Amino acid sequence: MAGVTLDTVRKIYTGNVEAVKGVSLGIEDGSFCVLVGPSGCGKSTLLRMIAGLETISDGEVKIGDRVVNQVEPADRDIAMVFQNYALYPHMSVYDNMAYGLKNRGTPKDEIEKRVKEAARILAIESFLTRKPRQLSGGQRQRVAMGRAIVRKPQVFLFDEPLSNLDAKLRVQMRVEIKRLQRALGVTSIYVTHDQVEAMTLSDKLVVMSGGQIEQVGTPSDVYRRPETRFVATFIGSPPMNILPGKVEGPGRVSVGGQVIGVADMRDGLTPGSAIEVGLRPEDVQAGGAGSSSLSMDVDFVEELGATQLFHGKVSGAEFVVQASTGQIPADTRKLTLAVDPANVHLFDPQTTKRLGKV
Amino acid sequence: MEKRAHFSGWTLPLLLIVPQMAITVIFFYWPASQAIWQSFLREDAFGLSSEFVGFENYVSLFEQPEYYRAMVTTAIFSSLVAFFSLACALLLATQADKNLRGGHAFKTLLIWPYAVAPAIAGVLWIFMFHPTLGTLSRPIKAVGLDWNPMLNGNHAMTLLVLSATWKQISYNFLFFLAGLQAIPKSVIEAAAIDGAGPLRRFWTVIFPLLSPTTFFLLVVNIVYVFFDTFGIIDAVTGGGPAGTTTTLVYKVYADGRLGGDLGGSAAQSVILMIIVIALTAIQFRYVERKVQY
Amino acid sequence: MVENRPFTQFMAYLTLALGIVIVVFPVYLAIMASTFDAATIINGNMPLTPGDQAGENYSRALFYGGVHAREPVGGMMLNSMIMALGIAIGKILISILSAYAVVYFKFPFRKTAFWIIFITLMLPVEVRIYPTYKIVADLGLLDTYTGLIMPLIASATGTLLFRQFFMTIPDELLEASKIDGAGAFRFFKDTLLPLSMTTIAALFVIQFIYGWNQYLWPLLITTKSSMQTIVIGIKKMITTTDALTEWQIAMTTAVLAMLPPVLVVIFMQRLFVKGLVETEK
Numbered sequence: 013m014a015g016v017t018l019d020t021v022r023k024i025y026t027g028n029v030e031a032v033k034g035v036s037l038g039i040e041d042g043s044f045c046v047l048v049g050p051s052g053c054g055k056s057t058l059l060r061m062i063a064g065l066e067t068i069s070d071g072e073v074k075i076g077d078r079v080v081n082q083v084e085p086a087d088r089d090i091a092m093v094f095q096n097y098a099l100y101p102h103m104s105v106y107d108n109m110a111y112g113l114k115n116r117g118t119p120k121d122e123i124e125k126r127v128k129e130a131a132r133i134l135a136i137e138s139f140l141t142r143k144p145r146q147l148s149g150g151q152r153q154r155v156a157m158g159r160a161i162v163r164k165p166q167v168f169l170f171d172e173p174l175s176n177l178d179a180k181l182r183v184q185m186r187v188e189i190k191r192l193q194r195a196l197g198v199t200s201i202y203v204t205h206d207q208v209e210a211m212t213l214s215d216k217l218v219v220m221s222g223g224q225i226e227q228v229g230t231p232s233d234v235y236r237r238p239e240t241r242f243v244a245t246f247i248g249s250p251p252m253n254i255l256p257g258k259v260e261g262p263g264r265v266s267v268g269g270q271v272i273g274v275a276d277m278r279d280g281l282t283p284g285s286a287i288e289v290g291l292r293p294e295d296v297q298a299g300g301a302g303s304s305s306l307s308m309d310v311d312f313v314e315e316l317g318a319t320q321l322f323h324g325k326v327s328g329a330e331f332v333v334q335a336s337t338g339q340i341p342a343d344t345r346k347l348t349l350a351v352d353p354a355n356v357h358l359f360d361p362q363t364t365k366r367l368g369k370v
Numbered sequence: 371m372e373k374r375a376h377f378s379g380w381t382l383p384l385l386l387i388v389p390q391m392a393i394t395v396i397f398f399y400w401p402a403s404q405a406i407w408q409s410f411l412r413e414d415a416f417g418l419s420s421e422f423v424g425f426e427n428y429v430s431l432f433e434q435p436e437y438y439r440a441m442v443t444t445a446i447f448s449s450l451v452a453f454f455s456l457a458c459a460l461l462l463a464t465q466a467d468k469n470l471r472g473g474h475a476f477k478t479l480l481i482w483p484y485a486v487a488p489a490i491a492g493v494l495w496i497f498m499f500h501p502t503l504g505t506l507s508r509p510i511k512a513v514g515l516d517w518n519p520m521l522n523g524n525h526a527m528t529l530l531v532l533s534a535t536w537k538q539i540s541y542n543f544l545f546f547l548a549g550l551q552a553i554p555k556s557v558i559e560a561a562a563i564d565g566a567g568p569l570r571r572f573w574t575v576i577f578p579l580l581s582p583t584t585f586f587l588l589v590v591n592i593v594y595v596f597f598d599t600f601g602i603i604d605a606v607t608g609g610g611p612a613g614t615t616t617t618l619v620y621k622v623y624a625d626g627r628l629g630g631d632l633g634g635s636a637a638q639s640v641i642l643m644i645i646v647i648a649l650t651a652i653q654f655r656y657v658e659r660k661v662q663y
Numbered sequence: 664m665v666e667n668r669p670f671t672q673f674m675a676y677l678t679l680a681l682g683i684v685i686v687v688f689p690v691y692l693a694i695m696a697s698t699f700d701a702a703t704i705i706n707g708n709m710p711l712t713p714g715d716q717a718g719e720n721y722s723r724a725l726f727y728g729g730v731h732a733r734e735p736v737g738g739m740m741l742n743s744m745i746m747a748l749g750i751a752i753g754k755i756l757i758s759i760l761s762a763y764a765v766v767y768f769k770f771p772f773r774k775t776a777f778w779i780i781f782i783t784l785m786l787p788v789e790v791r792i793y794p795t796y797k798i799v800a801d802l803g804l805l806d807t808y809t810g811l812i813m814p815l816i817a818s819a820t821g822t823l824l825f826r827q828f829f830m831t832i833p834d835e836l837l838e839a840s841k842i843d844g845a846g847a848f849r850f851f852k853d854t855l856l857p858l859s860m861t862t863i864a865a866l867f868v869i870q871f872i873y874g875w876n877q878y879l880w881p882l883l884i885t886t887k888s889s890m891q892t893i894v895i896g897i898k899k900m901i902t903t904t905d906a907l908t909e910w911q912i913a914m915t916t917a918v919l920a921m922l923p924p925v926l927v928v929i930f931m932q933r934l935f936v937k938g939l940v941e942t943e944k
Contacts, residue, residue: 084841086843101858458682478932507707541939593787
């Protein structure tokens with residue numbers, strides 16, 4: 013098995029469209045790395061360059077110690093699961109899984125052993141003679157995974173493999189993929205636009221936007237300490253509230269005249285300069301006025317069952333608060349929100365970068 | 371449209387495309403360019419030498435009254451066949467679209483004439499309407515009409531139109547039926563709720579929605595009458611009596627068969643090519659428009 | 664339909680029945696004529712029920728031919744069959760290969776090559792008939808099967824049809840094959856060809872009918888009667904002076920000439936419709 017290393021990888025399409033703008037990334041052997049971002053952020057292109065399905069315009073891709081820029085996909089020792097599964101419609105499930113091994117001249121009994129083994133792991137043994145069109149979406153998904161497993165590759169590549177499934181099945185398969193990866197210990201790179209999938213699956217989370225990496229880290233790092241406003245609003249649901257504010261002094265900012273404390277704040281910011289204040293809906297406490305609090309006008313309440321979302325305005329800016337059901341009376345029109353200084357994120361309005369301690 | 375994924379390498383694709391290219395160049399581009407080149411040449415009486423004469427062959431072609439007559443014949447023949455075969459096919463298709471029991475059998479029984487060779491179709495019809503032994507000539511004569519397609523140009527043309535229409539109905543029927551089945555039932559139901567009776571529904575809703583199919587078929591039918599009916603004409607009338615059923619395509623064949631005027635025959639071919647290219651261009655413009663809908 | 668009154672139903676059946684009668688009648692008449700002797704037909708009072716000469720007429724037509732154009736129709740049918748199969752198979756072969764090249768490879772002049780093929784759509788053999796004849800003559804291919812078949816293979820229909828079909832195959836299938844270690848040859852053999860089977864069959868049906876029914880081209884390039892196709896042969900039977908035409912043999916031959924393509928349409932209707940609709944797009 014092997015890790016994957018990207019060194020200032022670029023993809024420039026004809027017409028000078030730069031889809032991937034110099035990405036460097038190290039993925040450790042055996043880890044699960046998720047590339048997440050909105051559509052068009054270059055995550056799929058990056059994955060396809062690792063697979064060898066797209067040429068690399070500039071930079072270097074290494075699998076293990078080998079530079080694979082010029083290596084054919086078949087020789088990179090990778091396996092890929094596609095969004096639409098790309099099963100061969102005219103071949104049986106067995107042949108779909110065996111095809112890659114046959115092409116490599118694997119002995120027949122070895123092929124049979126591996127296919128049976130993969131089928132057992134994925135619980136698709138009873139479908140081996142069927143054609144893909146006779147299978148349900150979830151079963152096709154398993155066959156696509158089986159096709160990857162039998163090859164025993166160095167790296168698994170997943171290109172939004174769950175987005176064609178319904179919500180319930182998606183959650184179930186997500187867990188299975190994670191379990192499988194743990195069991196096999198194969199380095200995996202997974203592309204998705206779904207931040208929940210990204211958070212739950214990854215050891216290493218890579219948030220991308222506009223062909224560049226916004227932030228790399230463990231899921232909790234990325235959630236706890238977003239490096240840019242983009243990451244802050246992309247990861248987490250409902251998204252982080254961003255309020256326009258002003259620097260008051262060290263460890264203090266104000267929003268519409270209401271002053272709150274900040275734990276993680278860059279030194280030497282000029283008092284009076286504009287700043288963006290980020291607060292997660294789940295990080296503010298209703299009631300209990302203190303030294304650090306904001307007042308909010310409530311417009312309406314969304315019921316989610318276990319929790320409630322209070323929509324309204326803080327100093328004229330849209331604001332959402334998430335609270336356990338019953339914690340706040342539903343007919344409340346005005347809220348006082350206690351803000352823990354440890355939960356306040358600051359961003360530069362120009363560069364959108366985090367203004368935390370260096 | 372382009373594929374995202376490709377194979378690399380030049381040699382293999384070039385090898386793959388060579389057979390088609392070779393056949394296309396040898397049997398298509400070479401003869402077509404020969405025709406164009408020859409249309410500007412005149413051979414001497416013994417075919418020993420030829421000289422470049424510019425558009426003279428074209429000019430003399432348009433001075434022939436026979437050429438105009440062939441043009442008029444072609445126009446009449448095309449419009450009659452196109453009209454009748456489209457009208458009959460549309461009538462049959464609307465009836466077959468009514469969810470009848472045995473609908474599939476009706477369809478099968480109506481489409482097979484497509485498989486009959488034009489020349490054979492001509493033979494069948496001339497047998498039916500033969501002046502002395504035709505089964506259907508007797509009733510016509512009984513009415514007092516001196517039916518004889520062998521001598522009377524109008525009768526000959528009637529017979530040609532009938533057999534050409536007969537053969538083309540199946541094709542039009544198939545496309546009309548497909549077109550009708552593609553119209554959402556809800557639209558027709560909405561029209562019914564709006565108080566439109568069956569006939570009114572047909573003319574105000576179904577027919578307009580069917581117009582892309584109709585237009586497509588119109589062009590296809592004209593091309594069909596131009597070229598595919600050659601076999602019918604040759605079998606039924608041989609261009610006669612007295613040239614009354616000689617179409618443009620038949621004239622190219624007949625003039626060439628007599629030999630001699632190679633330049634004139636080539637000029638006729640070139641004019642035909644221009645007509646077909648124009649028709650195809652119209653069709654493509656229509657296809658593009660359909661895509662934009 | 665919205666209304667389904669018995670009357671409209673009845674009218675629909677009536678119209679269709681009438682249409683079918685018109686469509687069937689000429690062929691019915693031919694079949695009847697193939698069961699009578701010459702005299703019954705010539706006197707112009709042929710009955711509309713079958714006669715007893717069918718065996719005689721069919722065996723004479725198949726193995727002997729007409730009195731004047733003495734050429735067994737069996738041989739003509741063989742010629743027609745060879746030509747139709749040659750055109751159908753030849754077209755499928757060269758067009759699937761060229762479509763594969765145009766769709767799945769990037770090579771210099773790819774677009775040019777496509778257009779060179781594409782333009783041939785516009786010009787049927789009829790408009791370039793004599794120059795083509797001359798080339799075939801110069802190549803010494805008159806009165807040969809090659810001469811009958813080759814020029815009619817040169818058309819874009821097949822290439823366009825396969826191209827259109829290949830474009831509907833998801834790109835991921837090729838990508839998956841690449842990762843599975845299949846090269847250009849394996850991808851074609853293992854994936855593309857099996858998936859194209861219906862398209863191939865549909866094209867075959869259409870091209871078989873097209874080939875079998877060819878008229879002008881075989882008329883020009885076959886001079887030996889042993890090379891005649893059945894469609895040409897039947898025409899020759901009826902062009903002799905009226906009194907000498909053996910109508911019973913001519914109509915027998917007509918029935919024989921219609922049989923193969925009509926059977927193909929009836930028994931492979933689904934493929935036929937698919938082929939017809941898709942080659943015209």
